[in-house]
Amino acid sequence: MALQMAAAAAPHNGDPHGSPIRRSDGVKRGSREMGALRDKMDGDLKLRGRSDSTRATYLRCARSFVAHYGKPPAEMGRDEVRDFLLHLIEERKLKPSSYNVYAASLKFLYSHTLERPEEVAWIGTMKVRHRLPAILSVQEVERLLEELGSLKMQAMVMTAYGAGLRISEVCHLCVEDIDSRRMVIHVRRGKGDRDRYTMLPRRLLETLRAYWKAECPPGPELFPGRKPGTVIQRDSVGRALKLAAQRAKVHKRVHPHALRYAFATHLLEAGTDLRTLQVLLGHASIRSTARYAQVSPAMIRRTKSPADRLRKTAPPQRRRSKARLPRAS
Known part of the structure; x- marks a missing residue:
């Protein structure tokens, strides 16, 4: 470095x-x-x-x-x-x-x-155009998980989707961060150097236990790298996801952060309020969380337009023009 x-x-x-x-x-x-x-x-x-x-x-x-x-x-x-x-x-x-x-x-x-x-006092920033991402469906996430080549990658992808973690947060998890008694995950030093707790779904816990039983990481790192004392590189997860997307014939843009998008959007569609989602995602501002509401078609479909409350009106009748007398020559 x-x-x-x-x-x-x-x-x-x-x-x-x-x-x-x-x-x-x-x-x-x-x-x-x-x-x-x-x-x-x-x-x-x-x-x-x-x-x-x-x-x-x-x-x-x-x-x-x-x-x-x-x-x-x-x-x-x-x-x-x-x-x-x-x-x-x-x-x-x-x-x-x-x-x-x-x-x-x-x-x-x-x-x-x-x-x-x-x-460098003159240097400014360029305006970034924010495009709405294509959100993975639950079925597409299932197909990706099925096509991942190793139990370790499956556990990491399941953690990113099931708990809404950034991929860097997944990579740096330690074994002690998984609290199966309280069913929470302790995320240490997330974005902005903030700690938080997020959910530990039972389905995710089962996957992590299967991974632990099969590979039994020797150190404190839950997902260790090749060298002792290191963690797996997040680029490895990106490559594995890209290959899994090709195999699963998922034609949307698939990358590690897409799993976090899917987590947030699927929770919103299930009725989770923005404040709870903000805590789970570790956002400092609820405005960051509100962006996910823009990409949920299900929420848009469920929202009633005020036009639907208008009384039904008959279509306008075409007015007949009065016949005019011919002008005298």
Whole structure:
């Protein structure tokens, strides 16, 4: 994760959350200067309470910026930042949401780590168009679960859908977070570094017990990675879901967060109130929760229009025009 700014270059396809691709040869790998800068930026992010995921993403974006020019950021300024951001838009065709992450990373780097805020004070954010997602049906979720290749993936997908967790929250669950006595899941350090409790459905508990009995994870992590003490990478879940969608012939866009969309929408359709759903999802603002109400066709169908309360009226009669006498010539 180092901002060994020479090391790894830009994330794949411009995605700030992606894996790094080939490195730049313009800066020597392992440079003490770059290593110190990386450590300072990481420390500055920690001091401002940024999550592990945010820190990793900002550091990747900063690496990409340095790799693009092949020289330390201290030797660059406003012009290089501007040209790089234009490059992201015009050459790499980044979506506004991805562009905004790069912009935020560079603003942080120059404002806090390099203490040169005047170089980036002009940077704004691009307006993100919010499209309504296509919601998976219950039957489609069932087909996805049937086509997953391993019990571990099945347990993770069931956890994301059954408890409404973000995939990063699923990956970081520990065994002790599953409270089968009270039938709740303890989500630690969710988005915004907030803890919360969410539901533990009996069907999910059965799946987790079957997974535990079959694989018996050796450490505290419920879904460990390949190396001891690590957790599984969320990209693995995305790849497994994509393959399962192909096998199950689910033609909607399937990704880990689609399971959380489905959880929220299906609960709303079942009559769950927005405030309860807000707590389950861990939203700081109920406005974030209210977005899910926009994508529920069942809720729209159940809502009565005021037009249905109008009295039935007869169709208007076509008026006959009076015959006119011919004008005298």
